[in-house]
Amino acid sequence: MIEVKNLVKRYGDHTAVDHLSFEIEKGKIYGFLGPNGAGKSTTMNMITGYIASTEGTVVIDGHDILEEPEEAKKCIGYLPEMPPLYFDMTVLEYLKFVADLKKIPKAKKASMIEEIMDMVKITDMKNRLIKNLSKGYRQRVGIAQAVLGYPEVIILDEPTVGLDPKQINEIRELIKGLKKKHTVILSSHILSEVSAICDYVLIISHGKLVASDTPENLGKLAAGSNNLNLLVKGQKDTIRAALESVESVKEVTVKKDTKSTEEGVYSVTVGTEENTDVREKVFYSMVNADCPILEMQSKKVSLEEIFLELTESEKKDKNPEKKNSGKPFFKTAADAENYLNEKDSGESEAEENGSDEEKEEE
Template sequence: MIEVKHLTKWYGDHIAVDDLSFKVEEGSVYGFLGPNGAGKSTTMNIMTGYLAPTEGEIIINGYNIMDEPEKAKRTIGYLPEIPPLYPDMTVYEYLTFVAELKKVPKKERKASVERVMEELSISDVKDRLIRHLSKGYKQRVGFAQALVGDPETLILDEPTVGLDPKQIIEIRELIRELGKKHTVILSSHILAEVSEICDTVMIISDGRLTALDTPENLAKGQGEGTKIIVTSPADEETLRKVLDDFAGEDHVTVEEGDDGLLVATIDYKSDGDPRKEIVLALSKGACPYYSVDVKKASLEDIFLELTEVEGDVDYTDTEDGSEEGTDSSKEHDEADSDAGHKDQIGIEQKKEEDA
């Protein structure tokens, strides 16, 4: 389980995450959504221990990520948007290297690596250089490194970006399977993907949580609700009289369609499917109709309603989770870039020593 308590992150005079609190329960797939600049990437980078919060705390499977970072990180598998692969290593060499970095006991490394290769269906390419793999296979290797050490929680940042349709389908199926064994947090800009894969959706805007529920409950609770679309060749007065009597004048709009037919939209707030009652009302009112259809609020409708941006400034999440638009964030980017370069050198030196 992950518990985020009053999380706040400032970059200079810009607040990227504003008193954010939520819980991620075990054994579910959570979708994490937010527009550019909402603080989504910053939150994920704090959750994985890459950034420190200004205020608040994050408890990862019982461990505070700041007080006990090593213990907390051992329970997390992280797949960033760009998988951290080494193209000149074979798949097996790379995953063994990851197992060593994660301090998997030496006697367990081989079995751990072979298990994740089998789970990700990449055993057949274990001796191939990563640079020679397809985009889909590289993404699977990225998933494999996240799974090494059998973490309780997986955090996936845009896991299908850049993949072709067939590869996207394969990765979505993989995430569903992983969700049966792990708690999964999935960040994605593809709303249909989140709706299809995730049990629960979290939406943040301006650094604050605006929704946390199942896609179905979000659809019921938002203003869009369920809409009934009636297409009719009748005159507007006849159509309006029937539908206003049924739903109330304030809940019915009538427009002329491209084909000259009238299209009436009923904003229906109650539970259930009212089409049978509407058809009976139209028949009793001697009002002809061509179709009566239901349109439920999509996750896209809900997302747009909950993330209306206030103000004129558009801050965009950068790769390190900071928000563009402030001098302090630029300094932060440069410092992180330098630190990341030193880390890379250290890793390469370790590889040479081991060789």
């Protein structure tokens, strides 16, 4: 549906969007996620043709946004972060005005406006001035103007900014409903919003794409996503040996628990294979080893942790003093998982080496 290739936008010496490439398929809700200033809105403006790119191409349903702007824009409905509303118009007057701008045939205009007002639930407000509406209703009017003409792609830039929790839930349900007939691209820096309604997530940082996958697969990106954390009482070597004998356990880390006042209490991290639940096996293994488990917890990795992990990696790579092999780019969850696993292995080795040096000094 949409193909973005090597998209670049520069403002003088500042690069807002840096060689961004991705594809959008029909019938899904895409979440464009990134911190403030990451380049999300700039990218949206280039996709819609509102601003021109410095380099790269955007092709919408076979039409280049720069070479065939009119044909390309017919495929898009756009809601900017600040809805383009005329406050001295009533809701109905404004939607008629937008319908004329979009060249909707007069025979279809009235019925289409009524249908869309019903869909976004603003029919009761149609004769009220827009300046007298709450922010939530103004957002609904903004979405209505984006949907007018039934374009195949709806692009929403920060659609829930400034809304209260009730309004946010209502707008989210409305966006989910759009999926039935449209492809939706949703730009946001709100993690819960993206994880709640999107089928596919693209994470952007400093104008670059650092990860793209489904929310479920992105759960595998963060370090420790397949870890089991334990607090166990017993002998260190006995605990390690018993856990390493458990099927599907990949690695075991046993450290003295500094918070416990009891002797012989260890903090244990068990790395497991993907999509494997070893809690029952671990329990019986510890029983047989006569090592009681005081606590057991599966690590749940949130989208927030993944987001911070990836954008922090990008931030470090921007630092010339810390830059090694350049920015990590992850096309899929598997690519990012390999990178993060290698990173964790290096950190673990550094910790162990540090511990050995401390022992020698003692």
